[in-house]
Amino acid sequence: MALLQAQTRRHFLRSLGGGLGTLFVGTSVAKYAGAANGTGRSEVSTLDFTRDASSPLAALPPQFAAKVRRVIYLHMAGAPSQLELFEHKPDLKRLDGQDCPASFLAGKRFAFISGVPKLLGSQYPFHQVGQSGQWISDRLPHLERHVDDLCFIKSMRTEQFNHAPAQLLVHTGNARLGYASLGSWVLYGLGTENQNLPGFIVLLSGGKSPDGGKQLWSSGFLPSVYQGVQCRSHGEPVLYLDNPAGVSRPLRRRMLDAIDQINQQTYAAFGNPETVTRIAQYEMAFRMQMDATDAMDIRNEPESVRAMYGSKPGESSFANNCLVARRLAERGVRFIQLYHWGWDSHGADAKEALNLGFTDRCREVDQPTSALLADLKQRGLLEDTLLVWGGEFGRTPMRENRNGQEMKYVGRDHNPGAFTIWMAGGGVKPGMTHGQTDEMGYEIVKDPVEIRDLHATMLYLLGFDHHKLNYSFEGLEQKLTSVKPARVVAEVLA
Amino acid sequence: MTLWGYRVSRQLRSSIIVLAPILIVLVLLVFFPPDGNERSKGAQFIGRFHPLVVHFPIALFLLVPVLELAGLDSRLSHLRLSAGFVLGLATVGAIVAAILGWCLARSGGYSGPILTQHMWGGISLTAVCWLCWMLRGSADQPGGRLLYATALATGVVLVGWTGYRGGQLSEGEDHLTEYMPVGLRHSLGLSDAGPAIASSGANTFYGARVEPIFATRCFTCHGPHRHKANLRLDSYSSLMRGGKRGLVVRAGNAQGSELFRRITLPPDHDDFMPKAGRRPLSAGQVKLIELWIASGASGTLPTDAIKEATAGLTSPTLASEVTFEEIDAAAVIRRQAQIAPELARLQKRFPNILEYESRSSADLHLNASILGSKFGDSDLAALSSLAEHITVADFSRTTITDRSVTAIAAMKRLRVLRLMHTGIPTPPWKGYAFWINSSR
Numbered sequence: 053m054a055l056l057q058a059q060t061r062r063h064f065l066r067s068l069g070g071g072l073g074t075l076f077v078g079t080s081v082a083k084y085a086g087a088a089n090g091t092g093r094s095e096v097s098t099l100d101f102t103r104d105a106s107s108p109l110a111a112l113p114p115q116f117a118a119k120v121r122r123v124i125y126l127h128m129a130g131a132p133s134q135l136e137l138f139e140h141k142p143d144l145k146r147l148d149g150q151d152c153p154a155s156f157l158a159g160k161r162f163a164f165i166s167g168v169p170k171l172l173g174s175q176y177p178f179h180q181v182g183q184s185g186q187w188i189s190d191r192l193p194h195l196e197r198h199v200d201d202l203c204f205i206k207s208m209r210t211e212q213f214n215h216a217p218a219q220l221l222v223h224t225g226n227a228r229l230g231y232a233s234l235g236s237w238v239l240y241g242l243g244t245e246n247q248n249l250p251g252f253i254v255l256l257s258g259g260k261s262p263d264g265g266k267q268l269w270s271s272g273f274l275p276s277v278y279q280g281v282q283c284r285s286h287g288e289p290v291l292y293l294d295n296p297a298g299v300s301r302p303l304r305r306r307m308l309d310a311i312d313q314i315n316q317q318t319y320a321a322f323g324n325p326e327t328v329t330r331i332a333q334y335e336m337a338f339r340m341q342m343d344a345t346d347a348m349d350i351r352n353e354p355e356s357v358r359a360m361y362g363s364k365p366g367e368s369s370f371a372n373n374c375l376v377a378r379r380l381a382e383r384g385v386r387f388i389q390l391y392h393w394g395w396d397s398h399g400a401d402a403k404e405a406l407n408l409g410f411t412d413r414c415r416e417v418d419q420p421t422s423a424l425l426a427d428l429k430q431r432g433l434l435e436d437t438l439l440v441w442g443g444e445f446g447r448t449p450m451r452e453n454r455n456g457q458e459m460k461y462v463g464r465d466h467n468p469g470a471f472t473i474w475m476a477g478g479g480v481k482p483g484m485t486h487g488q489t490d491e492m493g494y495e496i497v498k499d500p501v502e503i504r505d506l507h508a509t510m511l512y513l514l515g516f517d518h519h520k521l522n523y524s525f526e527g528l529e530q531k532l533t534s535v536k537p538a539r540v541v542a543e544v545l546a
Numbered sequence: 547m548t549l550w551g552y553r554v555s556r557q558l559r560s561s562i563i564v565l566a567p568i569l570i571v572l573v574l575l576v577f578f579p580p581d582g583n584e585r586s587k588g589a590q591f592i593g594r595f596h597p598l599v600v601h602f603p604i605a606l607f608l609l610v611p612v613l614e615l616a617g618l619d620s621r622l623s624h625l626r627l628s629a630g631f632v633l634g635l636a637t638v639g640a641i642v643a644a645i646l647g648w649c650l651a652r653s654g655g656y657s658g659p660i661l662t663q664h665m666w667g668g669i670s671l672t673a674v675c676w677l678c679w680m681l682r683g684s685a686d687q688p689g690g691r692l693l694y695a696t697a698l699a700t701g702v703v704l705v706g707w708t709g710y711r712g713g714q715l716s717e718g719e720d721h722l723t724e725y726m727p728v729g730l731r732h733s734l735g736l737s738d739a740g741p742a743i744a745s746s747g748a749n750t751f752y753g754a755r756v757e758p759i760f761a762t763r764c765f766t767c768h769g770p771h772r773h774k775a776n777l778r779l780d781s782y783s784s785l786m787r788g789g790k791r792g793l794v795v796r797a798g799n800a801q802g803s804e805l806f807r808r809i810t811l812p813p814d815h816d817d818f819m820p821k822a823g824r825r826p827l828s829a830g831q832v833k834l835i836e837l838w839i840a841s842g843a844s845g846t847l848p849t850d851a852i853k854e855a856t857a858g859l860t861s862p863t864l865a866s867e868v869t870f871e872e873i874d875a876a877a878v879i880r881r882q883a884q885i886a887p888e889l890a891r892l893q894k895r896f897p898n899i900l901e902y903e904s905r906s907s908a909d910l911h912l913n914a915s916i917l918g919s920k921f922g923d924s925d926l927a928a929l930s931s932l933a934e935h936i937t938v939a940d941f942s943r944t945t946i947t948d949r950s951v952t953a954i955a956a957m958k959r960l961r962v963l964r965l966m967h968t969g970i971p972t973p974p975w976k977g978y979a980f981w982i983n984s985s986r
Contacts, residue, residue, distance in 0.1 A: 110897075110898060111898040111899070112901070113901045113903065113904050113907075113911075114904050115905050116871075116904050116905075116906060117903050117907060118904070243898065244898070245898045245916050246898070247897070382916070384915075384916035431942065431966055432940075432942055432966040519870075542868045545868070
């Protein structure tokens with residue numbers, strides 16, 4: 053009778069659902085088991101990433117001795133023009149203003165270019181810098197001093213020519229929704245050293261959020277405890293992290309203990325790993341109350357360091373985020389993802405123009421990025437940190453002519469066929485350039501690097517064979533590099 | 547019972563019947579030897595049972611001396627009664643194994659000295675098995691016991707030798723010595739170096755640039771020990787001689803060379819090499835081979851004779867394919883087991899910052915830097931029990947002082963040490979610089 057009384061309508065309905073679910077699982081598991089036998093993939097040995105349920109972020113050793121322990125990924129959302137920054141193409145400059153040859157347009161699909169556009173030479177002068185003799189434009193006066201620490205890949209290629217899917221591809225290895233991001237994979241594979249901070253932190257720089265949205269740091273099919281935690285640049289790093297007025301830390305502790313008990317009961321009843329995730333998140337938030345606020349507070353930095361980055365406490369800026377990134381790296385955060393925005397230089401308005409807004413974007417990232425490099429280096433962190441800078445695709449050597457007409461401002465359209473990124477840090481060959489594009493900077497002529505190759509290379513530096521970092525989902529051993537063959541770009545390895 | 551008018555024992559008669567298939571195998575081996583050509587898949591399928599089946603006669607044969615010796619004790623004398631039966635079974639098993647072995651070798655494209663030795667070892671063993679069986683029947687005649695014992699002993703030695711050669715065929719030539727402890731290797735007079743790679747000399751283009759590609763990518767099947775398709779790539783002369791379908795390299799004509807055609811096909815093509823899902827040759831390797839064939843496929847061309855090969859395709863690019871070694875999980879666990887309990891204890895005190903350097907290593911990685919001011923000299927001292935296993939240590943921004951210098955010096959295998967922004971100023975380290983350098 054007591055049992056009947058405890059059995060509410062909701063419990064009854066829930067158990068019905070559970071029954072159906074069990075039926076479904078029963079059939080689908082049998083199906084997957086059959087599929088697995090049929091494909092004969094049983095020889096694929098998988099690494100064990102299971103952890104104690106109470107500490108899903110516990111550190112695990114890499115598969116092989118790793119070159120780097122953590123990653124700082126600087127994503128320039130909107131796709132910065134390589135032709136105004138790193139790709140010196142004198143022939144393009146010479147042909148500036150001439151009609152684009154038909155061979156450039158045949159079979160191509162553009163976001164906005166229509167008819168016959170004009171070729172567009174670089175808007176800024178280039179010069180050679182450093183021991184490596186790298187060509188660089190005059191828009192990055194700070195970064196050019198560090199050019200011998202950078203490893204450029206000028207032959208990056210993508211399959212997507214619109215921002216959101218291209219950003220998804222860069223971040224998750226797949227242009228569709230629902231896949232796990234790079235940071236989530238790394239956190240899943242390696243855990244994190246500092247349990248008082250999230251292991252995968254995302255910082256936006258004000259302005260516009262990336263078109264790909266929160267999916268870019270989603271854990272996809274991985275347990276959600278591995279998703280990126282988006283932190284704010286000022287105030288509480290995470291909203292409502294601090295205790296509200298009248299709630300003391302011991303009271304908060306007692307509250308969490310009670311919630312924890314209830315969650316444990318739910319977990320015992322249903323065994324859903326997401327319940328464990330929730331318990332772990334509450335506990336982490338409690339620990340974060342002490343450490344996160346301190347880690348994110350750049351007012352604790354000396355004035356000289358803040359000046360080096362050009363950061364001003366209280367702003368949402370890329371400069372502040374670079375400084376925070378160094379503080380997080382120091383504290384053992386595994387994957388730090390920074391976004392800058394506004395690089396989509398179509399020339400549709402002044403903000404998006406290569407001759408106007410682009411210069412502001414360069415100024416916003418130049419000094420902080422250089423300061424981050426120098427600061428990591430002086431603290432010995434660059435040796436085991438991987439720094440990656442890049443957008444989601446490149447830009448055309450043709451001037452954009454929206455609706456077939458010359459536009460008021462100068463801009464370029466999307467070019468998925470070639471773009472430039474750079475890496476720096478442990479395990480990467482400094483002061484080198486890998487890959488090459490044609491004289492117009494339009495197509496790759498040497499050593500193309502796919503997004504999945506970049507991912508395989510990053511995982512290699514972190515100590516993984518990209519085939520072996522996988523997670524069983526929907527009958528497939530899912531992996532970041534997906535199903536097409538990916539290659540570790542061995543040429544850039546130190 | 548009589549045979550050709552003579553009275554023979556029943557055992558002798560069955561022995562003679564068994565001799566027939568042994569002679570048939572012998573004829574097969576002599577007139578249809580394994581020659582490195584691949585043949586029928588059906589025969590290969592049957593042949594693949596050779597490693598499985600071969601263990602039965604081995605076990606049965608080795609059981610015979612055990613039974614005979616144990617039977618010398620009067621309390622166990624009944625054991626000797628079954629020795630003849632076991633020997634008979636072993637002989638039949640050996641014949642079956644020999645036939646299967648011939649199927650595998652003849653149709654699976656095996657050849658080479660190790661195979662030949664294994665093959666003759668196997669057939670000799672079968673014959674010795676049969677001989678033992680014969681001799682056992684007449685062991686009551688004068689000298690019969692001694693003959694029988696000698697034959698048994700010969701058989702036991704042959705089992706060991708043939709088994710070792712078989713192991714070399716399936717597990718690699720150095721399968722017994724590969725993971726041998728260093729001390730034992732030295733006492734046996736073996737070097738530490740890996741398997742030697744055949745080389746035609748580093749001062750020719752072929753020897754310095756082309757053959758190393760074959761050595762790393764092709765020798766497994768077309769090398770000293772296996773000659774699939776009757777093709778060997780381990781010397782210039784054998785390469786130019788070609789395989790069962792004729793020449794594989796046509797000097798000056800890369801596109802018309804079978805070898806070049808096969809390495810440039812789409813990887814899922816049936817004729818593609820390297821076969822069976824192995825990693826294709828890198829673009830640089832393919833280019834080098836193409837340049838070499840186009841230039842006349844000479845064996846004496848100097849190393850730097852082909853200009854394009856030295857400009858674009860530098861050697862580091864060639865060596866730059868990344869390979870992932872397989873982790874031998876059992877071996878790693880064995881090595882880690884020695885320190886696992888102590889590590890578990892210390893990991894409780896320093897969670898998430900003290901870990902194995904990788905899943906394939908028993909070396910430790912310590913990152914104390916994230917504890918910052920919470921990590922001091924006393925904490926470092928607590929790590930002393932595992933000091934020798936720590937190879938990477940980061941103490942940056944901790945509060946350790948020069949009191950910890952000896953504790954760090956105890957980390958004898960340290961490769962990487964970071965001491966930025968600690969209480970250890972640079973000058974006192976001068977005295978210790980020698981071991982930091984020497985351990986790097």
